[in-house]
Amino acid sequence: FSGTNLFAMHELQSDITAAHVKSGMYIAAQQGYYLGGFIPLGYEVYGTGEFSRGRERKRYRINEEAAKIVREIYQLFADGFSIGLIQKMMRDKGVRGYYGDAITRKNLARTLRSEFYIGTRKYHVKGYEPLEIKNSVPAMIDMETWNRVQARHAEHKVAEGRVTKRIYTL
Numbered sequence: 326f327s328g329t330n331l332f333a334m335h336e337l338q339s340d341i342t343a344a345h346v347k348s349g350m351y352i353a354a355q356q357g358y359y360l361g362g363f364i365p366l367g368y369e370v371y372g373t374g375e376f377s378r379g380r381e382r383k384r385y386r387i388n389e390e391a392a393k394i395v396r397e398i399y400q401l402f403a404d405g406f407s408i409g410l411i412q413k414m415m416r417d418k419g420v421r422g423y424y425g426d427a428i429t430r431k432n433l434a435r436t437l438r439s440e441f442y443i444g445t446r447k448y449h450v451k452g453y454e455p456l457e458i459k460n461s462v463p464a465m466i467d468m469e470t471w472n473r474v475q476a477r478h479a480e481h482k483v484a485e486g487r488v489t490k491r492i493y494t495l
Contacts, residue, residue, distance in 0.1 A: 354448040357461035359383040367395035403473040
């Protein structure tokens, strides 16, 4: 074999391996396994006792202590409190994020929009149809509260618009 043919064979083998990995991740996501990465506030991962390729498979479960905080955040927002005020309240209580960092407005907004908290997991693997798996993780927020929060987000978005408060000279 020439060097060019050998390179082409290695590239083909690499593509085949990548396809197998993506396929395995897609199937594991469909089955609700934790695949690494960010763990939403109020959740934790635990070992299932099942092994795949020498590693223990993991799933999400609710961390009840942290879940109380998430439920409070949802309830406060649903009851009309602003994200800024909720952030201040959480900071005053000493609430920290999953990795011990301070809770920001951006974190709060992301938390309040995440369908993960109603048990729906979204997962994207390049080259595959995006997954939206309902009931793949334990739901932390009831649908009534979820709907109230999303309605508030929708109202806020419409009311906010894109109006600038400054006049810029050219």
